[in-house]
Amino acid sequence: MAKRKTTTPAAETEQTVQPASPQAPTTITAPAASPTHQDAGIYSRFSDFDVHLFRAGKHQKLYEKFGSHVVEHNGVTGTYFAVWAPSAKYVSVIGNFNGWNKGSHSLSVRWDSSGIWEVFIPNIGRGESYKYFIVHEGGREVEKGDPYAHWWELPPKTASIVWDTYHEWQDQEWMATRKEKNALNAPISVYEMHMSSWRRDPGDPERELSYGEIADALVPYLQDMGFTHVEFMPVMQYPYAPSWGYQITGYYAPSSRFGTPQEFMQLIERLHQAGIGVLLDWVPSHFPGDAHGLYEFDGSHLYEHPDPRKGYHPDWKSYIFNYGRPEVRSFLLSNAMFWLDRCHADGLRVDAVASMLYLDYSRNAGEWEPNVFGGRENLDVISLIKELNEAIYKEFPDIQTIAEESTAFPGVSRPVFMGGLGFGMKWMMGWMNDTLRYFERDPAFRKFHQDELTFSTVYAYTENFMLPLSHDEVVYGKKSLVGKMPGDEWQRFANLRLLFSYMFTHSGAKLLFMGGEFGQTSEWKFDDSLDWHLLQFAPHKGMAACVKALNTLHKTEPAMYERNFTADGFEWLETSDRENSVITYIRKGNRPEDNLLIVLNMTPVPRSSYRIGVPTEGSYQEVFNSDALEFYGSGVVNSSPISSDQQPWQGRSQSINLNVPPLGAVVLKMV
Structure with a gap:
């Protein structure tokens, strides 16, 4: 099969080219007005x-248009730059190649009032550091990184840095089959x-x-533990x-902390080659006020809403x-x-959707403005999310968009044509809060x-829910998951194994934050490694083995996933x-013989010869x-x-006696 490419090699060639843009003098005392597209011969993508x-x-x-692109133009290799700055009266590219001279390489503004500025600079290419020097029409000067870099x-x-996204992908097998791996009737353990x-x-x-070192350690680890997907914060x-x-x-x-964009792509590629899906945490809800970032990009409120009631987030x-x-x-959709x-x-995984949907999110009375209908919903956000999900699923029907949405907003994971927002799944925050409490x-x-x-x-099937035990639950004094559990050491670990067992046998997709799978005892610290040395100790080694077994059960028993959302x-x-605090329930697959019987004992008291009613006469084998x-x-x-007997129990004509372990979960299947 031919190798798939995401873009052309480093030097791209346009089919139609125009003469190079004229250049400003090497030095200027004050920025002059930049040339416009009414001048002849401005190169444009x-x-x-x-x-x-x-x-x-x-x-x-x-991303195919804005930003920096190494191209060949009139037989000369150079870099084309394009930036949106409608309130600017002057824009130039500054970098090591020109000694950060603000006047040596100016951009020209398009004639069509789009606010797009462009320039082709010959003889510079991949690896050049640069910023845009922008003079606002009111005289304010800013230096900005490239939003599309x-x-x-x-x-x-x-x-x-001038760079590209060229990569010879080697994940064709995954891409050809991921529709089945990402489907709602497939096992999804993140x-x-x-x-x-x-x-x-x-x-x-x-x-x-680095990205490569992470791949070396992460790919075999996820394969061994049995997770189907990884989600990168x-x-x-x-x-x-x-x-x-x-x-x-x-x-x-991708963050330069860990390597180049290509090395990031290779990380994803290696995960795909191992049969592991990759979800990315995406943040369209807010951005910081760093001087080099999007805030007041061209000297005006360009990307942020100018009204602080809609344009400033008090929490973050x-x-x-x-x-x-x-x-x-267009920026966010692209x-x-x-x-x-x-x-x-x-x-x-789309972050903080609730903060986007509601105009009064984290705001007191008088700090927000109702929409045109007098409501609290952000109508612009609702229309954008619907349009975004429709566009994504049209272009990539085999992926999933997942909303972190903590309210009862209706239809978050329902199709747009049914009145929903169009997400594939939604985090089940209510389940998480109730379960941990x-x-x-x-x-x-x-x-x-x-x-x-x-x-x-009661509400588990109103949305396509993902059950999250995420990073938010193990920081800011909330303790680690095992640290939340009551009792002595043995009971804490037994409680956590029981919690994971309940999670994996409950309807919905699963998500577990790193460290929980082996019982990390301390809270998560963003600037320190997980405590991997704990795996030499029996409680943590046992916890990891339990999660591995749950992942195996989740992937091999159809009743665990075939009807996850119905x-x-x-x-x-x-x-x-x-x-006795004992709860029993059934998970059902498409075939009755695949059904599983789950028994949970929420106390540290073992229950021997505990009788439960069963739906079908037969013999039941413990599978977990x-x-x-x-x-x-x-x-x-x-x-x-x-073997079941004919003793009626709990409204059933058949029942069984079994040993129910202390703070334990038992999964049974008919044989």
């Missing part, structure tokens, strides 16, 4: 139709990770691993490490995109497409709060035994037990098949 789409908010591939200097330096702190150089804990260029990547300045560039002290401005919509197109991402309780009091677990299925895939058997000795359990298992 923009057609009139491109400009029309950009100004209409409909352009989906601006594919690579940046290593922080704290802030210049953009490992969420922060690239900087997942693992560091053992010899130098301050050194972050934001990898887009971000200057401030404590933001965890959520304050982005380079929306079209950052700025909110002007979602009603067509050119900004950015989502970029990561799916050029980097072969298999999906986008329940498991943090002393087991002696859980019998009074059993509804916190069973309530989730009510006919789940049935409560018994939820009224509050005194969270209390197994290899998981650091106490070994209360059911080693032999259990």
Whole structure:
């Protein structure tokens, strides 16, 4: 099969070219007005139709137009630069190649009032550092990085670097089959990770691993643990490490902390070759006010909304995109497409959707303005999200978009044609909050709060939910997952194994933040490695073995995933035994013989010869037990098949007796 390319090689050739742009003198005392396209011979990558789409908010591939592109023009190799700065009266490119001279390489503004400035500079190419020097029409001067740059200097330096996204992809087999791997009736178990702190150089804990080194360690680890997908917390260029990547300045560039764009692509490629999907955390909700970033880009409120009631985020002290401005919509639409197109991402987890949807999010009375209908919904955001999801799924029907949305906004993961927002899935924040609150309780009091677990299925099928135990739950004094659990050491680990067992056997896709899979005891720290040395100790080794077994069960038992998002895939058997805090339910596949029976004991008291009603006469084999000795359990298992008898129980004509382990989960299947 032919190798797929994401763009042409380093020097691109346009079919139609024009004479090179005239250049300003090498030095100037004050910026003069730049030439316009009314001057003859301005080189451009923009057609009139491109400009029309950009100004209409409909352009989906601006990364092919804006930014820096190494091209061959009139037999000379050089770099074409294009930037949007409608409020500027002068724009130039400054960099090492011209001694950062503000007057030596000016751009010309298009004649069509689009605010697009362009220039072709011969004899510079890949690897050149640069910024745009911009003079606002009111006289204000700023120096900005390129919003469309594919690579940046290593922080704290802030210049953009001329680069490309050329890569000879070797993941054709994955791309041809990922429709089945990403489908809603496929097993989806996501490992969420922060690239900087997942693992560091053992010899130098301050050194972050490169993309290649991460691939060397991550690919075999995920294969061994059995996760189907990995979700990277934001990898887009971000200057401030404590933001965890959520304050982005380079929306079209993988972080230079870990290597080049091509090395990032190779990381994704190696994951694909191992059969592992890649989801990227995407942040269209806000951006920082760094001097070199998007904020007041051309001296005006260009990307952010000019009204602070809509343009400033009080929680994150950052700025909110002007979602009603067509050119900004084109920027965001093209950015989502970029990561799916050029980097072969298999999906986008969209951050902080609730903060985008509501005009009054984190605002008091008088701090927000209702929409034209008097409501609190941001109508510009709603229309943008719908348009974005429709465009993405049309172009890439085999990916998933996943919303982090914490409210009851209707139809988040329903198609646009049905009145929904068009996401593929939505994080089930209610399940996460209720479940953690329940498991943090002393087991002696859980019998009074059993509804916190069973309530989730009341609304579990109103959306396509993903169950998240994410990074947000293990920071800021919330403790690690195992640290939240009550009891002595054995009970804490048993509780966490029980929690994971409940999570994996509950309807919906799964997401687990790094470290949870082996019982990381300390809170997550963005600037420090996970405590991998803990795996030498039995409780942590057992926890990892348990999660690995759950992932295996999840992938090999169709009842665990075939009907993950429909009510006919789940049935409560018994939820009224509050005194013993034992709950039973069924997960159903497309064939009755694939159904699984799940028994959860929420107390540290083992229940021997515990009788439960079963739906079908037959023999039941234990296929998973969270209390197994290899998981650091106490070994209360059911080693032999259990035959049902005709003793009616819990409204069923057939029942079985089994051993239910302390703080344990048992999964049974008919044989």
